[in-house]
Amino acid sequence: MTDFIRPGQRAADALRPVRITRGFTIHAEGSVLIEFGDTKVLCTASVEEKVPPHKRGSGEGWVTAEYGMLPRATHTRSDREAAKGKQSGRTQEIQRLIGRSLRAVFDLKALGERTISLDCDVLQADGGTRTASITGAFVAAHDAVSQLLAEGKIAASPIRDHVAAISVGILQGQPLLDLEYVEDSACDTDMNVVMTGAGHFVEVQGTAEGVAFSRQEMDALLALAEKGVAELVALQKQSLGLV
Amino acid sequence: MTDFIRPGQRAADALRPVRITRGFTIHAEGSVLIEFGDTKVLCTASVEEKVPPHKRGSGEGWVTAEYGMLPRATHTRSDREAAKGKQSGRTQEIQRLIGRSLRAVFDLKALGERTISLDCDVLQADGGTRTASITGAFVAAHDAVSQLLAEGKIAASPIRDHVAAISVGILQGQPLLDLEYVEDSACDTDMNVVMTGAGHFVEVQGTAEGVAFSRQEMDALLALAEKGVAELVALQKQSLGLV
Amino acid sequence: MTDFIRPGQRAADALRPVRITRGFTIHAEGSVLIEFGDTKVLCTASVEEKVPPHKRGSGEGWVTAEYGMLPRATHTRSDREAAKGKQSGRTQEIQRLIGRSLRAVFDLKALGERTISLDCDVLQADGGTRTASITGAFVAAHDAVSQLLAEGKIAASPIRDHVAAISVGILQGQPLLDLEYVEDSACDTDMNVVMTGAGHFVEVQGTAEGVAFSRQEMDALLALAEKGVAELVALQKQSLGLV
């Protein structure tokens, strides 16, 4: 056990305040600013009437994602990836994760031969940027799909379920939900969990930063994540006016 | 003469509504969201206690800028430069322009051996992103300098004057101030003018897109720009509480 | 339930034949060919008496990994990453995973300011190249450490425990251990599990390729993985003459 106190005296199993602002910018088919506490990510969904080579002629669409961080989203300035001439391994890992997560709830056949590109750009970072990105990208994608439906380009929604993500970790023996930056840097184990609205797992990525974790700890973390994702899905529905 | 009517019936010599929001994000020493109508640029100023090689040991500091556009800041999605692995010629031109413009009002000796990096990231584009960037970057740099003064790291401000920028152009024979996207695409001549608070020129970049322009037209454009920059400088002062 | 029959009538909870050949090449401090059935990976451990910048002067060492696949390790030829001029996102993800996994069992303080680089090059691929890489890299690293001990460069081994990895997945409802290529391509869920000799988790990376998986399925997969890693650790010990 521990007497670790979370910033703002947040409970171990509580999310930070989550805010979802739709229509944050005007050009994209879906544009969502999502905030998990001080983490702010702009998620846009762009629809393009073309697919990558491996889908051409298949009758199926594609959903993909890119991720970026503004140089001063963080405490100290990071190099701009465009200026360095390449995306870091971390960036690529995250954008591949976002893309897989969204595709997990999309019926690509029902989408038709078009692509939805999700751009997740971190304006301000305080831990959990990848989980906020997935959660916000779902809402942006949903708005883009609504527009396709409204325009009569598709007859039925290709979205089969919600998808959202949260981080969980163990700090000084205490399982915590939705790690912010100071917690993330200090914790022994860190896990990102992506789940559907139905409560099934899409991705589980757990890493022992320091001490390896036991099966029992893993079970505790998964339970926390289930609670957190359920709350996020409720917030998505509320934001989209689905409840 | 012409009967071209500007969007929103704006007068030919009127700026779009300008909004300057300081402290838009929390980590940077200066963080400003500047809006010229629907153009929105986040300008952050980061102070680093080091200088590039050509200034090491000189006792002088450096002021530099980087510019980027989120992929869906525009009507149709543009490729992410970090993913493409290089910045376009246009991006480099713009960030070099921002850097030179800011250095024009900085006393690098008085700054001491440290660097102020200005990151101008376009969240939403509707023409005039480079002029908004320069105008906003000045305010962010001013905030960063205020912090250096407050911390006692420098004794006097290295900022010698304001700097701001505006675009002007000729559309169907009519000189216009502060072009928005539909005007910019259609106009024959397009000029970006960077000026100091004292009303002197720092940069003048005029381009005939279609028909070359006469000396008389040039004079009309410069006069419009002088008016526009004076208004922007007044807005900078107001935002900074200097009036 | 299912009547899916594994290639070679392998049991659902059986590893493929594993072969560990130490001293496969002559120059490296550790050089191991590891085979999981038809998957063959050459893992070398190189000791260098220097550390990356973030460890300089810390008194601590570093353990890192790189991963590659020969162009014709696979059924059809893949482009050579050196010729394309960059490593794919997949390659970077895998080598970051291998590095983290090995560091999880290393006492970097006890290693001293030197680096062990683990190069995992796939000569022949048939599924499970990342898990074979981790399992083989551990043996190569152990050989490199033995040499450091023999040369008196370090007084005690910085290796705190074994580390090994295995893939598990669900195919037609059936949880399977150690997926080979045809299984991996077909399965709904795919999880890579990295564990210590003590049976604790270092990394868990599960992905639903098609249908999201339930908590119950997750539990079944973790149990299978625990069995598989325990067998791999026994094989590592046998290969190293530790039993």
Place this chain on the structure above:
Amino acid sequence: MTDFIRPGQRAADALRPVRITRGFTIHAEGSVLIEFGDTKVLCTASVEEKVPPHKRGSGEGWVTAEYGMLPRATHTRSDREAAKGKQSGRTQEIQRLIGRSLRAVFDLKALGERTISLDCDVLQADGGTRTASITGAFVAAHDAVSQLLAEGKIAASPIRDHVAAISVGILQGQPLLDLEYVEDSACDTDMNVVMTGAGHFVEVQGTAEGVAFSRQEMDALLALAEKGVAELVALQKQSLGLV
């Protein structure tokens, strides 16, 4: 006022000796060595019977430019851009400027679906390489067009007017025409002006290196530039036997 004396006692409003040598190399459709004093640029015009993607099927042609400097064109050796693997921001700015300047006098419709590529390579630099490039590229392009006419590939010349360029600047308060290197390095303001044979402006790019410049100074610079370009256009005509 000032008693600054120009190298070679050149008058403040005098060009350096300009020499235009057509047919400098044998393969290109146009090949011109242009010299502004010690600045020597080889400008070749290459005709290719294809257009870039954005012009395909448009019935219009394209005119584009690339710029380079031999590593030892300058006082001290500069890195070769091909070896560094990228063109500097400065190089891209200059080649974009040359391309726009030439397109300003071309009727792309009359050119037909073909491309004229202007390669401007600086063999020896002493200030004014971009203005010499534009002035020489026009002559090379004219020769390439003459060949197209002679071959009957086009019926009428797509060239609507001459285009030429000159630099002007203010040094110790004195406006100067056609800056050479030592003047360029020392001057407070530096402006490159591109104009047509009809005396209209195509590009104006002025930069205050040190002190911002007044409207009055700007007027003086523009007048000097008008004089210089008129002389260059006369020299182009003489070189092309058009007078």
Place this chain on the structure above:
Amino acid sequence: MTDFIRPGQRAADALRPVRITRGFTIHAEGSVLIEFGDTKVLCTASVEEKVPPHKRGSGEGWVTAEYGMLPRATHTRSDREAAKGKQSGRTQEIQRLIGRSLRAVFDLKALGERTISLDCDVLQADGGTRTASITGAFVAAHDAVSQLLAEGKIAASPIRDHVAAISVGILQGQPLLDLEYVEDSACDTDMNVVMTGAGHFVEVQGTAEGVAFSRQEMDALLALAEKGVAELVALQKQSLGLV
């Protein structure tokens, strides 16, 4: 003359033990491990039913090669070219040499519009990696061709003759055949000779590392190479069951 004694008391005109293992890996159409003493190169031949742009529609095929070295094939670890983002000049030189050498004995017309890609990856290096690559790549290409013949895709073999390669050099005045690493580093002159089964030259690449070499020395080296290649061709035939 000299009293230099070769490692293992090898005669000056003797090859190292050569071993050719066909079918070393399972996926490639040809897969050969070739060993020249401690130098071990895996050569795979991949058949693809497409040709590069310059051969499309020509009715002719193409034969090409790529070369790589595992990071720890050498005494000290070399950087991985995929991680550095480019192939060294040395790598490119070698793979171009291998490609030209193989094409010299191929009738590209008889191959039909398909490509044979030869990947030569050095698992362990001890001098002579490029000559081993050429010699082994021939055997791999021969196996790939045999498969094309067996499948009835081609009616007659496009291979007109054997090709093999060996290095020769002068060390302390003594001409030596098949240099191993310690000899290669020390010798004054180093020559790689590629010849056909008929005893004609395909490539001769001689370099004076220290002292330039005389015509007489060149003649001695060519004679040695002729002897060595003849022996290698005999070993190729034996390995392929052609004798």
Place this chain on the structure above:
Amino acid sequence: MTDFIRPGQRAADALRPVRITRGFTIHAEGSVLIEFGDTKVLCTASVEEKVPPHKRGSGEGWVTAEYGMLPRATHTRSDREAAKGKQSGRTQEIQRLIGRSLRAVFDLKALGERTISLDCDVLQADGGTRTASITGAFVAAHDAVSQLLAEGKIAASPIRDHVAAISVGILQGQPLLDLEYVEDSACDTDMNVVMTGAGHFVEVQGTAEGVAFSRQEMDALLALAEKGVAELVALQKQSLGLV
């Protein structure tokens, strides 16, 4: 035998007219325009008072070379390598060859810890650009060394002998000296030979483009090359006023 007639009825064993112009540009320590018929290469030698890392603190200097071709040096325009972002394998091969050739006649100890960089830029190509580069680079290097001697920076010349290069080839059975472009494209065998003033070999690079060549043909080619290089060395001496 053959009745092939060379352009301009040149004899089979004759060089094209060779012209060496010293002091072609003004900034470099050595600057030579060398012409082999219509092939024109600008060779500059730049002295820098620093050495690459592998020579630091060794008391030895370094001699290196870079090679480039202007885009329209050739019959049809080639892509600019700086714009493509990398040097081709051919370019790298040639510049490595030039560097090795020059180092073969340099006493790096006597040069002292400084670097001579030879930039060979082809202004116009008609075959033999690499041999012209080597031959011209020697003269440029000699001029740079003369300046170092004149300035008293070195006491004795580090140049031990001349170095020059020529191409030879077999066309329709006829050995030819100094191939121009149409011959080079058509010939079966092509060899570049680099030799010292003393008549010794520095580099021999022979390639059978079509039919492999016999030992007898090789002997004929080497004899032709010896004649050609001897003439080039005489021309170098004459140009340098050494005779």
